[in-house]
Amino acid sequence: MKLRLSLPVIVEGRYDRIKLDSLLDTLIITTEGFGLFNDPEKREYIKKVCRDGVIVATDSDGAGNMIRAHLRGLLPPESIINVYIPQVKGKEKRKSAPSAEGFLGVEGTDAKTLYELFLPYAGGQIKRCTLDRGRLYSLGLSGGENSAEKRAQLCRIAGLPQNITAKALWQAIETTYDAQGAEELLKRFAEGCE
Incomplete structure (x- = not known):
């Protein structure tokens, strides 16, 4: 269908x-x-x-x-x-x-x-979460040393292109995941960085 x-x-x-x-x-x-x-x-x-x-x-x-x-x-x-x-x-x-x-x-x-x-x-209902961009910064995904490599790592986990900017990553997470899905994604990323 x-x-x-x-x-x-x-x-x-x-x-x-x-x-x-x-x-x-x-x-x-x-x-x-x-x-x-x-x-x-x-x-x-x-x-x-x-x-x-x-x-x-x-x-x-x-x-x-x-x-x-x-x-x-x-x-x-x-x-x-x-x-x-x-x-x-x-x-x-x-x-x-x-x-x-x-x-x-x-x-x-x-x-x-x-x-x-x-x-x-689908159906006109768009699931969006609200993600504070500062959260990406605190995870080292923007504005820091090796942030591009860290974004690429998160993108691999999320199935996103590995060459996107921090802003594009933020927008992709907000428009692709609901709040629970975004939290699970960021948790998986953080666990992989430890």
Whole structure:
């Protein structure tokens, strides 16, 4: 059964859209990779359609991060919910070689994982926890020595891309976990650091 979402979803390409269209009942918009950067009509369309909120699900690589950054320049940052695809090494079936960074994208991620990533946003009810950003600092995840390595460790535990910023990690935890799930995640991380 498809998940009904009240917000549109933005992905990079048509094969990503095809994959998600089999799982989600919502408008799915493609950026055509970096094509969005040079397409004023598409940018205006996204501003209009996504003004009340959007879920962004780009690949978990450098290109995906650039597209997310571009979208943050188009839309109010508070209207964007980022869904992060786990960084799994591999190659999409239709491609002859892996991506530049060697990770599967939206298209290559299994349906069960994608379904679970979008499940918190089904039915218009978005589960969010409130996480004090100072908590990330106190755990050494931002603004300190080796904080990038510590973030990467937490991201591995959470199944998030290991190259995200402290702010992106904070947003991902707030929009992906309820309060209990966030506490369990941070506890697992803290226990692993001792």
